[in-house]
Amino acid sequence: MKTVLIGVGQAGGKLATALAEFDSRMGFGAVRGALAVNSAKADLQPLPLDTVLVGQDKVNGHGVGGDNELGAEVMQSDAREVMGELDGRITAEAEAIFVVAGLGGGTGSGGMPVLVKELKRVYDVPVYGLAVLPGRDEGSMYQVNAGRSLKTVAREADSVLLVDNDAWRSSGESMEEGFDAINQAIAQRVGLLLASGEATEGVGESVVDSSEIINTLRSGGVAALGYASSEASADAEDNINTIMSTVRRSLLTGTSLPEATEADSALVVVAGEAQTISRKGVERARKWVEEETGSLQVRGGDFPLESGRLAALILLGGVERSDRLQQFMERAKQAQKESEEEKPDPVDMWSNDEIDSLL
Numbered sequence: 001m002k003t004v005l006i007g008v009g010q011a012g013g014k015l016a017t018a019l020a021e022f023d024s025r026m027g028f029g030a031v032r033g034a035l036a037v038n039s040a041k042a043d044l045q046p047l048p049l050d051t052v053l054v055g056q057d058k059v060n061g062h063g064v065g066g067d068n069e070l071g072a073e074v075m076q077s078d079a080r081e082v083m084g085e086l087d088g089r090i091t092a093e094a095e096a097i098f099v100v101a102g103l104g105g106g107t108g109s110g111g112m113p114v115l116v117k118e119l120k121r122v123y124d125v126p127v128y129g130l131a132v133l134p135g136r137d138e139g140s141m142y143q144v145n146a147g148r149s150l151k152t153v154a155r156e157a158d159s160v161l162l163v164d165n166d167a168w169r170s171s172g173e174s175m176e177e178g179f180d181a182i183n184q185a186i187a188q189r190v191g192l193l194l195a196s197g198e199a200t201e202g203v204g205e206s207v208v209d210s211s212e213i214i215n216t217l218r219s220g221g222v223a224a225l226g227y228a229s230s231e232a233s234a235d236a237e238d239n240i241n242t243i244m245s246t247v248r249r250s251l252l253t254g255t256s257l258p259e260a261t262e263a264d265s266a267l268v269v270v271a272g273e274a275q276t277i278s279r280k281g282v283e284r285a286r287k288w289v290e291e292e293t294g295s296l297q298v299r300g301g302d303f304p305l306e307s308g309r310l311a312a313l314i315l316l317g318g319v320e321r322s323d324r325l326q327q328f329m330e331r332a333k334q335a336q337k338e339s340e341e342e343k344p345d346p347v348d349m350w351s352n353d354e355i356d357s358l359l
């Protein structure tokens with residue numbers, strides 16, 4: 001799927017870079033352009049992408065400090081400039097636009113829904129979000145920001161592919177230490193998904209194409225992506241069980257939103273050498289995904305790739321009902337309530353009985 005990426009905020013810029021680099025290293029050519037937008041000058045400087053600095057008149061290049069209302073405001077006032085930068089980058093060959101951001105901060109969290117809305121007004125291709133949920137142990141401001149942003153972007157975008165920062169984090173690692181590894185994991189998985197729609201080798205009925213990705217995401221709302229891989233045998237007949245077990249791991253333990261298995265639609269992509277992909281294995285795995293997700297809209301396709309391994313990618317559309325997402329929304333609601341309660345009226349402090357007066 002020929003895609004243009006727009007990274008917003010620090011996480012968005014780093015992720016868009018990791019995805020563009022993965023696509024180019026693998027020679028896939030699915031990423032047709034990438035732009036980074038931020039209100040913090042220092043975060044844009046190290047990126048090897050074209051960049052746009054927003055909100056200079058309001059924050060002078062210093063970022064919005066986690067204030068996502070301000071993040072939305074600066075994106076709105078500089079939307080014309082950002083859209084101008086995109087002119088000519090989003091050409092007729094582009095099949096989708098992905099706006100990429102961390103939902104917990106300020107610029108990405110606030111800017112993403114605003115930019116998605118602007119892009120939807122102008123372009124006919126689907127506009128998707130690739131959004132990162134803050135980990136459980138990030139502070140309440142991050143949870144509140146993410147809850148508000150996710151609710152809005154899920155409404156505005158054609159679909160939001162969600163990655164939980166806790167999903168692919170190694171145990172014992174701090175959030176910061178883990179970012180690079182998480183970004184690489186996201187780049188590999190999303191990069192393979194985009195490239196799978198571009199496969200030209202061994203074109204046959206079974207090869208997946210971009211329209212299947214778009215149709216799987218058509219239900220809108222929130223989407224998730226699972227991945228797992230295994231050593232393959234040279235003979236397809238010997239890979240029936242391998243395909244089944246890899247697909248199972250991809251959905252049960254490898255998704256970007258853990259425990260999200262109930263879905264409106266799914267796409268099962270099996271990647272590997274064409275002659276090692278067992279049709280029987282693929283059929284069985286698809287049936288299993290139908291039962292597990294409770295969806296009757298399970299598509300499937302191969303992604304022929306030179307590799308000694310077989311990989312299974314599962315794209316799930318419409319996962320809003322998943323327990324994990326409900327838990328997160330509950331966490332965000334609770335954090336918002338607490339932050340409201342934590343703010344006593346400063347004037348009250350001078351008149352209430354909490355501190356005894358001296359006289």
Ligand SMILES: Nc1nc2c(ncn2[C@@H]2O[C@H](COP(=O)(O)OP(=O)(O)OP(=O)(O)O)[C@@H](O)[C@H]2O)c(=O)[nH]1
Pocket residue numbers: 008009010011012014015038039040043063064065066067101102103104105106107108109132133134135138142165175179180182183
């Ligand atoms: N996966 C991943 N998450 C990140 C990364 N950097 C930050 N985050 C997450 O993204 C959220 C913070 O967003 P940032 O992108 O740093 O913030 P910002 O959008 O630049 O906003 P301001 O700094 O407030 O202007 C937090 O929830 C972090 O956990 C990263 O490199 N990878």
